[in-house]
Amino acid sequence: MATQKEYGLASHWKCMLACCLVSMSPFQYGIDFGLIGGMQAMIGFLKIFGYVDPATPIGYNISTEVQQLISSLMTLGAFVGSLAAGPMAIVLGRKPCLWLACALCIVSNAIMMGTTQLAGLYVGRLFIGLANGFFMTFSQLYLQEVAPARYRGLALACFQVWTSVGTLIGTVVDNFTSPIMSRASYMIPLALIYIVPVILGVGMIFIPESPRWLAQNGKMEKARKALYWLRPDKDAVEAELAEIQLGIEAEVSTASSSAILDMFRNPVDRRRTILSVASVSVQAACGVMFMLVYGTYFFEMADVGNPFMNSCILVAVGVVAIIIDLFIIAPYGRRRVFLTTGLIVCGFCQLIIAIVYTKNPGTVQTGQLIVAFSVIYIFVYNGAICPFSWLSGGELPSQRLRSYTFGLAAAVGFLGAWVCTFTAPYFINASALNWGPKYGYIWFPSCLVSAAFIYFCLPEVKDRTLEEIDEMFEAKLPARKFRGYKCMIKEMVNEKVAVEDRMVVALEKPILDATVTAIEHVRGV
Secondary structure (H helix, E strand, O other), X not given: OOOHHHOOOHHHHHHHHHHHHHOOOOHHHHHHHHHHHHHOOOHHHHHHHOEEOOOOOOOEEOXXXXXXXXXXXXXXXXXXXXXXXXXXXXXXXXXXXXXXXXXXXXXXXHHHHHOOXXXXXXXXXXXXXXXXXXXXXXXXXXXHHHOOHHHHHHXXXXXXXXXXXXXXXXXXXXXXXXOOOOOHHHHHHHHHHHHHHHHHHHHHHHOOOOHHHHHHOOOHHHHHHHHHHHOOOHHHHXXXXXXXXXXXXXXHHOOOOOHHHHHHHOHHHHHHXXXXXXXXXXXXXXXXXXXXXXXHHHHHHOOOOOXXXXXXXXXXXXXXXXXXXXXXXXXXOOHHHHHHHHHHHHHHHHHHHHHHHHHOOOOHHHHHHHHHHHHHHHXXXXXXXXXXXXXXXXXXXXXXXXXXHHHHHHHHHHHHHHHHHHHHHHHHOOOOOOOHHHHHHHHHHHHHHHHHHHHHHOOOOOOOOHHHHHHHHHOOOOHHHOOOOOOOHHHHHHHHHHHHHHHHHHHHHHHHHHHHHHHHHXXXX
């Protein structure tokens, strides 16, 4: 019997098209970072939500409290949205939850564009955070469950491409509208937020629901139809469906009445929960929120060249890194190697930036070095940390608990990001501690600790189906043995299919014999 592995990427075009559509979801999350970071350095924005400050290079500033709330309320909303993802995804499914995110995003953006009061801006930021939490969590659940094992990494790389493209577009548009001295300077960038929810909302009408969610909820015929739509090898659909069903039955046999408690009660699921949460949390632990959210403001206050142009360069480099990832993640995308290496390099970049600024603050050479190592940092983060972090966080939980576990992992990741965005202004704002680049001293040890955890604890599951990952965790393998382990679930499925085929033949043989006898009798007559 043919298998999916005999089919190339082009043969999976329908599945990858569906994944590409759903992977557009984080465009909103990325564009938010690109826009908000630049808006806080726009005179048109600061005239309304900031104050006159002749001591700053642009003559305006924004209070630490307002800066904290504008940036952190979105992240707080994303935390709440991800935390609610578990029960919502179980009951509603992946697609309805994404439609809800589209509607919430449109409403929240209308609030932000229509208000000139801080209270209205805060409400809009919180609601768009909820929408982003839904987008980031439900889209990845869909991608993890729909993509074939060998292309799961590629699907998640597309997810990260859209995040980076959104950030790049937001940053570039900020760069062009920043000279405008009126509200239009930030209203024009905010209008971009409407594009993707409309495209996504319409496009999802034409793609199927996650077959694993359908099978988990007893809708086997709909799961079969979804797989027939997604897979090029129609003959292999029954085998894949049988493998999914076998995995679900194995999980149900160890389940209790409370899925939430099972994340921690069962030792195997507890391990998977810890690994999923840790994988996603390394993004916040490497200090990237400092670069993403406050990059433009940071360059402005450090007086390092053109702040908007520097931010554009950083984001463009990140996009290049992700595009390179598209070509290497499927054939070479070992999770543990990329994450460990990326964390170590990012940690040293932060340390070097801090040391250089401490020794020679304000010089041209220091500014050039800060920009250079910031570029290296973003390139490595986007190429080695972010895509593999989300990928590992979503593929390690069990199918029955995936929405709960990944929702918790995303929520903890957003909580870490919120802590960073909330506290960063105290360190970098000229009216507070005014550390500027010296903030990197904090993130160097954080990166090294994260790298050590990933190296010793994260299992390698490249090219494994989600059901094979279930089998290896149930076998209680140490992390170092995952890569070479030979899974038995496919043999079990093939044996089951073979037995069923023999039973069918046995049942059909009397009918076939009678048919042959009748034909011979007719011919004899």
